Amino acid sequence: MNESTGSAPRPTAEGIADTLRTRILGGDLKPGERLPTQASLAREFxxxxxxxxxxxxxxxSDGLLANPGKGSPPTVSRPKQQSLAGAQMARSILGxxxxxxxxAPHVYVDVASLTGETLVTALGEPLAKVYEGRLRPESVQVRMVVPRPGGTVDYPAPAAGWGADDKLDRAVKQRGLIQWASQRMVLDNAFKGLRDHGIDASFEFRFVSGVPTRKxxxxxxxxxxxxxxxxxxxxREIxxxxxxxxxxxxxxxGFKTEMxxxxxSNGRDQAAFVDxxxxxxxxxxEHVARRQD
Known part of the structure; x- marks a missing residue:
């Protein structure tokens, strides 16, 4: 809620895209079907x-819309063959x-990634449904492992290498610290919102050294x-x-990483992989990641 006006904040472009993406992937908007006009969507949101x-x-950019004709709304794209069963970009698949x-009555989410950027964006979909009363888990527990921000890592790193430009080195490290602080603030607020709705919600993060090769x-x-x-x-802007x-x-x-x-439930091999x-x-x-100092 907007504290000064008491009204809900206006949706962002990312939030609107998430809602429309859910309608497309859930079948509410079918391949070949035209979206409403921009004016209609602007009024709706x-x-x-x-x-x-x-x-x-x-x-x-996610490949979910076909290019529109001049003056016409875009249409939902026909499904394309995936490189592996169900593979999609992180921005599309997680929400x-x-x-x-x-x-589920008790939600458990564990994340190992470079940053919290994708999680921050994807949480908008379930949170909106919780606030609307359409989802009501009893508890939500999220554990997250990320590299310690502000370090000398393989990426993100100056293209010329660390040590080539001391001022750039400091700016890149500061950029990482600022990004993590912003993501942490959003996550803290999200879980406060869940708790305000009577849900037993907890979010904990720990740090590792180095950078992950996978998310x-x-x-x-x-x-x-x-x-x-x-x-x-x-x-990148620095x-x-x-x-x-x-x-x-x-x-x-990270947003475009194919997941x-x-x-x-998909058989013995996939069950063993998940386990x-x-x-x-x-x-x-338990044994590698460290809590915040």
């Missing part, structure tokens, strides 16, 4: 049309699966979403660094 345009662009996980989400000890980070060179130009970093694109789902991933996380949590 109570936002400017520019916000709707940005949301639709996010869905196009709907968190919604399904929140249907892993474990849902209710029944499902594993696993993706491999692909390092590359990217132009605060507190001279000049207005972007800086080249060795980094990954592969495995479920214990192995859960055992890996439990060992990492």
């Amino acid at each position: 109570g936002v400017e049309r520019g916000t709707v345009r940005n949301a639709l662009q996010l869905l196009r 709907p699966r968190l919604v399904a996980a929140f249907e 892993v989400y474990l849902l209710n000890r029944q499902e594993a979403l696993v993706g491999h980070y692909i390092p590359g060179r990217f132009e 605060d507190d660094y001279e000049g207005a130009d972007k800086v080249e970093l060795v980094d990954v694109e 592969f789902p495995f479920a214990r 192995g991933e859960q055992a890996m996380f439990d060992g990492l949590w």
Whole structure:
């Protein structure tokens, strides 16, 4: 709620994209069906049309919308063959699966990743349904393992390597600290919101040294979403660094990481894989990751 007006905050482009994505993946919007006009969506969500345009662009980048004709709303794309059964980008796959996980009376989510960015975005879908009264778990427990922010890591890192530019080194490390602080604040507020709705909700994070080569989400000890980070060179904006130009970093694109789902209900092999991933996380949590100093 907006404290000054008492009204709910306006949805962001990411939030609108998440809602439309759920409608598409859930079958409410079918392949070949046109979306409502931008004006209709703007009225539905109570936002400017520019916000709707940005949301639709996010869905196009996910491959969920076909390019519209001139002056016509976009249509839902026909399903494309996946590189592996059900593989999707992290931004697309996590939200709907968190919604399904929140249907259980006791929700357990374990995360091992580079940052909390994807989790922060994906939580918007189940939280909205909790606030609307459509989901009502008794408890939610999230454990998260991330690299300690502000360190000298393989990525994100200056493209020329650490030590080539001391000022850039400091700016890149500070960027990591600021991003984590922002994500932590959003997560803290999200779980306060759950507790305010009478749900026994807890969020705990621990740090590891180095950087992960994979991102892993474990849902209710029944499902594993696993993706491999692909390092590359990217132009990034760096605060507190001279000049207005972007800086080249060795980094990954977490939102676009292709995630592969495995479920214990899908046979012996997948059950064994999920159990192995859960055992890996439990060992990492208990014996390697460290609490905040």
